[in-house]
Amino acid sequence: xxxxxxxxxxxxxxxxxxxxxxxxxxxxxxxxxxxxxxxxxxxxxxxxxxxxxxxxxxxxxxxxxxxxxxxxxxxxxxxxxxxxxxxxxxxxxxxxxxxxxxxxxxxxxxxxxxxxxxxxxxxxxxxxxxxxxxxxxxxxxxxxxxxxxxxxxxxxxxxxxxxxxxxxxxxxxxxxxxxxxxxxxxxxxxxxxxxxxxxxxxxxxxxxxxxxxxxxxxxxxxxxxxxxxxxxxxxxxxxxxxxxxxxxxxxxxxxxxxxxxxxxxxxxxxxxxxxxxxxxxxxxxxxxxxxxxxxxxxxxxxxxxxxxxxxxxxxxxxxxxxxxxxxxxxxxxxxxxxxxxxxxxxx
Ligand code: SAH
Numbered sequence: 001x002x003x004x005x006x007x008x009x010x011x012x013x014x015x016x017x018x019x020x021x022x023x024x025x026x027x028x029x030x031x032x033x034x035x036x037x038x039x040x041x042x043x044x045x046x047x048x049x050x051x052x053x054x055x056x057x058x059x060x061x062x063x064x065x066x067x068x069x070x071x072x073x074x075x076x077x078x079x080x081x082x083x084x085x086x087x088x089x090x091x092x093x094x095x096x097x098x099x100x101x102x103x104x105x106x107x108x109x110x111x112x113x114x115x116x117x118x119x120x121x122x123x124x125x126x127x128x129x130x131x132x133x134x135x136x137x138x139x140x141x142x143x144x145x146x147x148x149x150x151x152x153x154x155x156x157x158x159x160x161x162x163x164x165x166x167x168x169x170x171x172x173x174x175x176x177x178x179x180x181x182x183x184x185x186x187x188x189x190x191x192x193x194x195x196x197x198x199x200x201x202x203x204x205x206x207x208x209x210x211x212x213x214x215x216x217x218x219x220x221x222x223x224x225x226x227x228x229x230x231x232x233x234x235x236x237x238x239x240x241x242x243x244x245x246x247x248x249x250x251x252x253x254x255x256x257x258x259x260x261x262x263x264x265x266x267x268x269x270x271x272x273x274x275x276x277x278x279x280x281x282x283x284x285x286x287x288x289x290x291x292x293x294x295x296x297x298x299x300x301x302x303x304x305x306x307x308x309x310x311x312x313x314x315x316x317x318x319x320x321x322x323x324x325x326x327x328x329x330x331x332x333x334x335x336x337x338x339x340x341x342x343x344x345x346x347x
Contacts, residue, residue: 111165
Protein backbone atom coordinates (compact mmCIF):
# COMPACT_ATOMS: atom_id res chain seq x y z
CA UNK A 1 0.00 0.00 0.00
CA UNK A 2 1.31 3.43 -0.89
CA UNK A 3 1.76 5.82 1.99
CA UNK A 4 -0.23 9.01 1.63
CA UNK A 5 2.13 11.84 0.75
CA UNK A 6 2.38 14.76 3.10
CA UNK A 7 1.22 18.25 2.12
CA UNK A 8 4.50 20.10 1.84
CA UNK A 9 2.94 23.35 3.05
CA UNK A 10 2.28 21.73 6.42
CA UNK A 11 6.08 21.52 6.77
CA UNK A 12 7.84 24.44 8.44
CA UNK A 13 10.81 26.19 6.87
CA UNK A 14 13.12 24.71 9.48
CA UNK A 15 11.82 21.20 8.78
CA UNK A 16 12.28 21.71 5.05
CA UNK A 17 15.89 22.80 5.60
CA UNK A 18 16.49 19.70 7.71
CA UNK A 19 14.83 17.51 5.10
CA UNK A 20 17.31 18.66 2.48
CA UNK A 21 20.30 18.19 4.77
CA UNK A 22 19.16 14.63 5.54
CA UNK A 23 18.77 14.01 1.81
CA UNK A 24 22.40 15.05 1.28
CA UNK A 25 21.62 18.48 -0.12
CA UNK A 26 22.17 21.99 1.26
CA UNK A 27 19.83 23.47 3.89
CA UNK A 28 19.51 26.52 1.68
CA UNK A 29 17.54 24.42 -0.82
CA UNK A 30 14.81 24.42 1.83
CA UNK A 31 14.66 28.22 1.67
CA UNK A 32 14.31 28.15 -2.11
CA UNK A 33 11.48 25.64 -2.03
CA UNK A 34 9.79 27.54 0.80
CA UNK A 35 9.89 30.71 -1.27
CA UNK A 36 8.28 28.91 -4.22
CA UNK A 37 5.56 27.51 -1.99
CA UNK A 38 4.60 30.71 -0.27
CA UNK A 39 5.69 34.02 -1.77
CA UNK A 40 5.58 32.69 -5.34
CA UNK A 41 2.50 30.52 -4.72
CA UNK A 42 3.75 27.58 -6.84
CA UNK A 43 1.09 24.96 -7.48
CA UNK A 44 3.45 22.24 -8.68
CA UNK A 45 7.05 21.16 -8.22
CA UNK A 46 7.41 21.59 -12.00
CA UNK A 47 7.05 25.34 -11.51
CA UNK A 48 10.20 25.51 -9.37
CA UNK A 49 12.52 26.37 -12.19
CA UNK A 50 15.66 27.06 -10.18
CA UNK A 51 15.50 23.61 -8.55
CA UNK A 52 17.14 20.73 -10.41
CA UNK A 53 15.01 18.15 -12.18
CA UNK A 54 16.23 15.38 -9.86
CA UNK A 55 15.37 17.37 -6.75
CA UNK A 56 11.93 18.18 -8.12
CA UNK A 57 11.33 14.48 -8.81
CA UNK A 58 12.49 13.65 -5.29
CA UNK A 59 10.06 16.21 -3.85
CA UNK A 60 7.30 14.86 -6.05
CA UNK A 61 7.78 11.35 -4.67
CA UNK A 62 7.70 12.57 -1.07
CA UNK A 63 5.14 15.37 -1.00
CA UNK A 64 2.05 16.88 -2.58
CA UNK A 65 1.01 20.53 -2.78
CA UNK A 66 -2.64 20.64 -1.78
CA UNK A 67 -3.40 23.84 -3.62
CA UNK A 68 -6.80 25.25 -4.45
CA UNK A 69 -8.34 25.66 -7.86
CA UNK A 70 -10.65 28.56 -8.63
CA UNK A 71 -13.47 26.70 -10.35
CA UNK A 72 -15.92 29.40 -11.29
CA UNK A 73 -15.76 33.14 -11.08
CA UNK A 74 -18.96 35.17 -10.89
CA UNK A 75 -18.86 38.92 -11.39
CA UNK A 76 -21.49 41.21 -9.93
CA UNK A 77 -22.77 44.41 -11.53
CA UNK A 78 -21.10 46.32 -8.69
CA UNK A 79 -17.63 44.86 -9.44
CA UNK A 80 -17.72 42.26 -6.66
CA UNK A 81 -16.22 38.93 -7.72
CA UNK A 82 -17.08 35.60 -6.14
CA UNK A 83 -14.72 32.65 -6.51
CA UNK A 84 -15.91 29.09 -6.06
CA UNK A 85 -12.77 27.47 -4.78
CA UNK A 86 -12.26 23.72 -5.20
CA UNK A 87 -10.09 22.03 -2.61
CA UNK A 88 -7.86 19.01 -3.24
CA UNK A 89 -10.51 16.64 -1.88
CA UNK A 90 -13.26 18.04 -4.09
CA UNK A 91 -15.00 20.16 -1.44
CA UNK A 92 -15.80 23.75 -2.31
CA UNK A 93 -15.62 27.04 -0.41
CA UNK A 94 -16.22 30.56 -1.61
CA UNK A 95 -14.25 33.76 -1.38
CA UNK A 96 -15.12 37.24 -2.49
CA UNK A 97 -13.29 40.27 -3.85
CA UNK A 98 -14.98 43.51 -2.82
CA UNK A 99 -13.75 46.61 -4.65
CA UNK A 100 -14.24 50.26 -3.69
CA UNK A 101 -12.72 53.26 -5.45
CA UNK A 102 -9.56 53.13 -3.44
CA UNK A 103 -9.13 49.57 -2.26
CA UNK A 104 -9.95 45.93 -2.75
CA UNK A 105 -10.88 43.67 0.11
CA UNK A 106 -10.69 39.90 0.09
CA UNK A 107 -13.35 38.11 2.08
CA UNK A 108 -12.03 34.61 2.79
CA UNK A 109 -13.40 31.37 4.22
CA UNK A 110 -11.88 29.54 7.16
CA UNK A 111 -13.95 26.33 7.22
CA UNK A 112 -15.94 24.24 4.76
CA UNK A 113 -19.42 24.99 6.05
CA UNK A 114 -19.61 26.28 9.62
CA UNK A 115 -19.61 24.77 13.09
CA UNK A 116 -22.05 27.36 14.39
CA UNK A 117 -25.76 27.62 13.86
CA UNK A 118 -26.77 31.24 13.30
CA UNK A 119 -30.28 30.94 11.96
CA UNK A 120 -30.00 33.92 9.59
CA UNK A 121 -26.86 32.64 7.82
CA UNK A 122 -26.84 30.43 4.72
CA UNK A 123 -23.44 28.93 5.52
CA UNK A 124 -24.74 27.54 8.84
CA UNK A 125 -27.06 25.26 6.89
CA UNK A 126 -24.10 23.47 5.34
CA UNK A 127 -22.81 22.36 8.76
CA UNK A 128 -19.08 22.08 9.26
CA UNK A 129 -17.44 19.60 6.91
CA UNK A 130 -13.84 20.34 7.77
CA UNK A 131 -11.37 23.03 8.70
CA UNK A 132 -9.34 24.68 5.98
CA UNK A 133 -5.59 24.14 6.01
CA UNK A 134 -3.35 27.22 6.33
CA UNK A 135 -2.32 26.88 2.66
CA UNK A 136 -5.96 26.76 1.57
CA UNK A 137 -6.72 30.01 3.36
CA UNK A 138 -3.55 31.60 2.01
CA UNK A 139 -4.34 30.48 -1.56
CA UNK A 140 -7.73 32.22 -1.47
CA UNK A 141 -5.92 35.46 -0.65
CA UNK A 142 -3.37 34.93 -3.43
CA UNK A 143 -6.13 34.24 -5.95
CA UNK A 144 -7.94 37.44 -5.03
CA UNK A 145 -4.72 39.45 -5.08
CA UNK A 146 -4.20 38.24 -8.67
CA UNK A 147 -7.76 39.20 -9.62
CA UNK A 148 -7.36 42.58 -7.98
CA UNK A 149 -4.26 43.28 -10.08
CA UNK A 150 -5.96 41.99 -13.22
CA UNK A 151 -9.34 43.72 -12.91
CA UNK A 152 -8.56 46.72 -10.72
CA UNK A 153 -4.91 47.44 -11.49
CA UNK A 154 -3.74 47.38 -7.91
CA UNK A 155 -2.84 44.77 -5.35
CA UNK A 156 -5.20 43.57 -2.70
CA UNK A 157 -5.37 46.08 0.15
CA UNK A 158 -7.41 44.40 2.91
CA UNK A 159 -8.54 40.99 4.11
CA UNK A 160 -11.57 40.11 6.17
CA UNK A 161 -12.24 36.66 7.61
CA UNK A 162 -15.95 36.94 6.95
CA UNK A 163 -16.47 34.16 4.45
CA UNK A 164 -17.61 30.68 5.33
CA UNK A 165 -16.87 29.35 8.77
CA UNK A 166 -15.93 30.55 12.22
CA UNK A 167 -12.22 31.46 12.14
CA UNK A 168 -11.76 31.07 15.89
CA UNK A 169 -12.95 27.45 15.66
CA UNK A 170 -10.06 26.82 13.28
CA UNK A 171 -7.65 28.80 15.39
CA UNK A 172 -4.25 27.28 14.63
CA UNK A 173 -4.71 27.12 10.88
CA UNK A 174 -6.10 30.64 10.73
CA UNK A 175 -3.12 31.91 12.72
CA UNK A 176 -0.63 30.08 10.49
CA UNK A 177 -2.28 31.48 7.37
CA UNK A 178 -2.16 35.01 8.79
CA UNK A 179 1.49 34.53 9.78
CA UNK A 180 2.30 33.77 6.16
CA UNK A 181 0.13 36.61 4.85
CA UNK A 182 2.01 39.14 6.97
CA UNK A 183 5.44 37.52 6.69
CA UNK A 184 7.88 39.05 4.19
CA UNK A 185 8.35 35.43 3.08
CA UNK A 186 4.67 35.35 2.13
CA UNK A 187 2.65 38.39 1.08
CA UNK A 188 4.20 40.91 3.45
CA UNK A 189 0.88 42.56 4.24
CA UNK A 190 0.41 44.73 7.30
CA UNK A 191 -1.68 43.01 10.00
CA UNK A 192 -3.57 46.30 10.41
CA UNK A 193 -5.20 45.52 7.07
CA UNK A 194 -6.57 42.21 8.28
CA UNK A 195 -9.78 41.78 10.24
CA UNK A 196 -10.91 38.54 11.82
CA UNK A 197 -14.64 38.33 12.44
CA UNK A 198 -15.99 36.02 15.10
CA UNK A 199 -19.45 35.25 16.28
CA UNK A 200 -17.94 35.60 19.74
CA UNK A 201 -16.11 32.70 21.38
CA UNK A 202 -14.84 34.23 24.65
CA UNK A 203 -12.09 31.70 25.38
CA UNK A 204 -10.59 32.13 21.93
CA UNK A 205 -10.83 35.92 22.04
CA UNK A 206 -8.70 35.79 25.18
CA UNK A 207 -6.28 33.47 23.44
CA UNK A 208 -5.93 35.96 20.59
CA UNK A 209 -5.07 38.64 23.13
CA UNK A 210 -2.54 36.36 24.83
CA UNK A 211 -0.98 35.60 21.46
CA UNK A 212 -0.45 39.32 21.04
CA UNK A 213 -1.97 39.51 17.56
CA UNK A 214 -1.78 42.77 15.63
CA UNK A 215 -4.78 42.31 13.36
CA UNK A 216 -8.23 43.73 14.03
CA UNK A 217 -11.16 41.99 15.61
CA UNK A 218 -14.84 42.14 14.68
CA UNK A 219 -17.59 40.53 16.71
CA UNK A 220 -20.93 39.58 15.20
CA UNK A 221 -23.10 40.83 17.99
CA UNK A 222 -26.59 41.29 16.49
CA UNK A 223 -28.10 41.62 19.94
CA UNK A 224 -26.87 42.73 23.34
CA UNK A 225 -29.68 40.85 25.08
CA UNK A 226 -28.93 37.21 25.97
CA UNK A 227 -32.37 35.78 25.22
CA UNK A 228 -32.56 37.37 21.76
CA UNK A 229 -29.01 36.46 20.89
CA UNK A 230 -29.53 32.85 21.94
CA UNK A 231 -32.63 32.69 19.78
CA UNK A 232 -30.93 33.87 16.59
CA UNK A 233 -27.46 32.46 17.36
CA UNK A 234 -28.32 29.33 19.37
CA UNK A 235 -24.69 28.37 20.16
CA UNK A 236 -24.39 31.62 22.09
CA UNK A 237 -26.56 30.17 24.86
CA UNK A 238 -23.28 28.63 26.06
CA UNK A 239 -21.46 31.95 25.88
CA UNK A 240 -23.50 34.55 27.77
CA UNK A 241 -22.86 38.20 26.94
CA UNK A 242 -21.22 38.70 30.34
CA UNK A 243 -18.48 36.24 29.28
CA UNK A 244 -18.16 37.87 25.89
CA UNK A 245 -17.87 41.26 27.57
CA UNK A 246 -15.18 40.00 29.90
CA UNK A 247 -13.17 38.53 27.02
CA UNK A 248 -13.44 41.78 25.07
CA UNK A 249 -12.27 43.80 28.06
CA UNK A 250 -9.32 41.43 28.30
CA UNK A 251 -8.64 41.83 24.56
CA UNK A 252 -8.67 45.62 24.80
CA UNK A 253 -6.50 45.73 27.88
CA UNK A 254 -3.84 43.67 26.13
CA UNK A 255 -4.05 44.95 22.54
CA UNK A 256 -5.46 48.49 22.83
CA UNK A 257 -7.27 47.71 19.60
CA UNK A 258 -10.87 48.83 19.14
CA UNK A 259 -13.52 46.22 18.43
CA UNK A 260 -15.96 46.41 15.53
CA UNK A 261 -19.42 45.08 16.27
CA UNK A 262 -21.36 43.69 13.34
CA UNK A 263 -25.07 44.19 13.80
CA UNK A 264 -28.12 43.57 11.62
CA UNK A 265 -31.42 45.19 12.57
CA UNK A 266 -34.30 42.81 11.89
CA UNK A 267 -38.00 43.47 11.92
CA UNK A 268 -39.70 42.24 15.10
CA UNK A 269 -36.46 40.85 16.49
CA UNK A 270 -34.22 43.69 17.59
CA UNK A 271 -35.96 46.78 16.17
CA UNK A 272 -37.09 47.96 19.59
CA UNK A 273 -35.97 50.45 22.21
CA UNK A 274 -34.89 47.80 24.68
CA UNK A 275 -32.47 46.35 22.10
CA UNK A 276 -31.10 49.79 21.26
CA UNK A 277 -30.53 50.63 24.92
CA UNK A 278 -28.82 47.29 25.48
CA UNK A 279 -26.47 47.87 22.54
CA UNK A 280 -25.59 51.38 23.66
CA UNK A 281 -24.81 50.02 27.12
CA UNK A 282 -22.72 47.15 25.71
CA UNK A 283 -20.73 49.59 23.57
CA UNK A 284 -19.57 51.41 26.68
CA UNK A 285 -17.60 48.45 28.03
CA UNK A 286 -14.81 48.55 25.46
CA UNK A 287 -13.79 51.17 22.84
CA UNK A 288 -15.57 50.12 19.68
CA UNK A 289 -17.44 51.06 16.58
CA UNK A 290 -20.65 49.59 15.21
CA UNK A 291 -21.24 48.43 11.66
CA UNK A 292 -24.91 48.17 10.90
CA UNK A 293 -25.06 45.59 8.12
CA UNK A 294 -27.87 45.28 5.67
CA UNK A 295 -29.63 41.92 5.90
CA UNK A 296 -29.20 39.62 2.93
CA UNK A 297 -32.27 37.45 2.74
CA UNK A 298 -31.47 33.76 2.53
CA UNK A 299 -34.81 32.14 3.05
CA UNK A 300 -38.52 32.13 3.35
CA UNK A 301 -38.83 35.39 5.22
CA UNK A 302 -38.34 34.38 8.82
CA UNK A 303 -35.85 37.24 8.99
CA UNK A 304 -36.60 40.58 7.43
CA UNK A 305 -34.62 43.78 7.32
CA UNK A 306 -36.10 46.30 9.75
CA UNK A 307 -37.49 49.61 8.54
CA UNK A 308 -35.24 52.55 7.80
CA UNK A 309 -36.70 54.34 10.84
CA UNK A 310 -35.57 51.48 13.06
CA UNK A 311 -32.03 51.68 11.68
CA UNK A 312 -32.06 55.44 12.09
CA UNK A 313 -33.15 55.08 15.69
CA UNK A 314 -30.04 52.93 16.31
CA UNK A 315 -27.80 55.48 14.59
CA UNK A 316 -29.28 58.34 16.58
CA UNK A 317 -28.92 56.60 19.94
CA UNK A 318 -25.38 55.39 19.26
CA UNK A 319 -24.21 58.76 18.00
CA UNK A 320 -25.80 60.52 20.95
CA UNK A 321 -23.57 58.38 23.16
CA UNK A 322 -20.48 59.22 21.11
CA UNK A 323 -20.21 55.79 19.48
CA UNK A 324 -19.03 55.64 15.87
CA UNK A 325 -21.59 53.90 13.70
CA UNK A 326 -21.47 53.07 10.00
CA UNK A 327 -24.12 51.61 7.76
CA UNK A 328 -22.67 48.92 5.49
CA UNK A 329 -24.50 48.37 2.26
CA UNK A 330 -24.40 44.87 0.82
CA UNK A 331 -22.11 44.13 -2.08
CA UNK A 332 -22.47 41.40 -4.66
CA UNK A 333 -26.04 40.51 -3.69
CA UNK A 334 -26.96 39.58 -7.27
CA UNK A 335 -24.41 36.75 -7.23
CA UNK A 336 -25.08 35.61 -3.64
CA UNK A 337 -21.71 36.95 -2.56
CA UNK A 338 -22.89 39.16 0.32
CA UNK A 339 -22.46 38.42 4.04
CA UNK A 340 -24.18 35.24 5.06
CA UNK A 341 -25.07 34.22 1.51
CA UNK A 342 -22.10 31.92 0.86
CA UNK A 343 -23.57 28.46 0.47
CA UNK A 344 -21.97 26.90 -2.61
CA UNK A 345 -25.17 27.29 -4.63
CA UNK A 346 -23.32 26.89 -7.90
CA UNK A 347 -21.20 23.95 -6.85
N1 SAH B 1 -18.32 33.29 11.67
C1 SAH B 1 -17.80 34.61 11.57
C2 SAH B 1 -17.49 35.09 10.17
C3 SAH B 1 -18.45 34.75 9.06
S1 SAH B 1 -19.98 35.59 8.96
C4 SAH B 1 -18.75 35.57 12.26
O1 SAH B 1 -19.83 35.17 12.67
O2 SAH B 1 -18.40 36.74 12.42
C5 SAH B 1 -19.62 37.23 8.47
C6 SAH B 1 -20.67 38.24 8.91
O3 SAH B 1 -21.89 38.10 8.15
C7 SAH B 1 -21.07 38.09 10.36
O4 SAH B 1 -21.13 39.35 10.95
C8 SAH B 1 -22.46 37.47 10.25
O5 SAH B 1 -23.21 37.67 11.39
C9 SAH B 1 -23.00 38.16 9.04
N2 SAH B 1 -24.13 37.52 8.41
C10 SAH B 1 -24.42 36.20 8.38
N3 SAH B 1 -25.56 35.98 7.68
C11 SAH B 1 -25.98 37.20 7.24
C12 SAH B 1 -27.07 37.63 6.43
N4 SAH B 1 -27.94 36.77 5.93
N5 SAH B 1 -27.17 38.95 6.16
C13 SAH B 1 -26.27 39.84 6.64
N6 SAH B 1 -25.21 39.47 7.40
C14 SAH B 1 -25.07 38.18 7.70
